[in-house]
Amino acid sequence: MDHLLFSCQFSRDVFQASPLQINISVGVTxxxxxxxxxxxxxxxxxxxxxxxILWNIWKSRNDKVFNNVQQSVPICIQKALQxxxxxxxxxxxxxxxxxxxxxxxxxxxxxxxxFHFKIGGPAAFVDGRGAAAAVSLDSAGRHLGSAAFCFNSFxxxxxxxxxxxxxxxxATRIQGSRIIVEGDAExxxxxxSGNTNDISWSIHSTFLSIRDxxxxxxxxxxxxxxxxxNSIAYDLVQFAISNFQNSWWSFDDPPHCIMxxxxxxxx
Numbered sequence: 001m002d003h004l005l006f007s008c009q010f011s012r013d014v015f016q017a018s019p020l021q022i023n024i025s026v027g028v029t030x031x032x033x034x035x036x037x038x039x040x041x042x043x044x045x046x047x048x049x050x051x052x053i054l055w056n057i058w059k060s061r062n063d064k065v066f067n068n069v070q071q072s073v074p075i076c077i078q079k080a081l082q083x084x085x086x087x088x089x090x091x092x093x094x095x096x097x098x099x100x101x102x103x104x105x106x107x108x109x110x111x112x113x114x115f116h117f118k119i120g121g122p123a124a125f126v127d128g129r130g131a132a133a134a135v136s137l138d139s140a141g142r143h144l145g146s147a148a149f150c151f152n153s154f155x156x157x158x159x160x161x162x163x164x165x166x167x168x169x170x171a172t173r174i175q176g177s178r179i180i181v182e183g184d185a186e187x188x189x190x191x192x193s194g195n196t197n198d199i200s201w202s203i204h205s206t207f208l209s210i211r212d213x214x215x216x217x218x219x220x221x222x223x224x225x226x227x228x229x230n231s232i233a234y235d236l237v238q239f240a241i242s243n244f245q246n247s248w249w250s251f252d253d254p255p256h257c258i259m260x261x262x263x264x265x266x267x
Contacts, residue, residue: 017152019205056080117176120233121167121183123159124241130159131241134170135233145174146249148240160185161203178219189222
């Protein structure tokens, strides 16, 4: 049972491509995975979605054995998200209506106000592979932390949503309270602060996770900017997708691929 639901290649691919963003490592038990879902402060979103994914992995396996239906990762995820939709989560959708959303057309990175952190969160998507990156800088251009995450994906919108989500995760990790998250997809921040009923369920739980984390900050805004204004983070996401890089970097140990650019900011 553990192999079928968590360890076989099909199950691993489903979890990796799903909104849960789970990369199941060798040696991790099913109880540890479920315990991780239980510990999330997301109103049960991860646990409910995980249960729907497990149920549809099981049904996909039965279709293959009894009906000779070829297993498909996107179809399995789609059916799991349809099941997840039956849960009444509307009470979680209205918290972020007051979050500020902006669009800036500047071609250069602009420093955030004093005591604020700015996090660039671009995405990349190539031939079914996605990558998200996040780079946090303070008002002096000093590096506060970075992250990169790669995954299988079936759309660029999924990758963009995960990039904003990674930016919020990095903000939580560096314990910032006043945060500006920048990406290059205007539709994502609009959906974070608005109505998600028209958003694809393939990224719905990502939005809900972002909204739940927003409560941790005293001031947070989301901005869509051209990639030239987010060039350091864009360099990192290109490095990540080319090298399938999954890492967190601390303030004093930034990624080598952006170190020279960071030094020019601080000089």
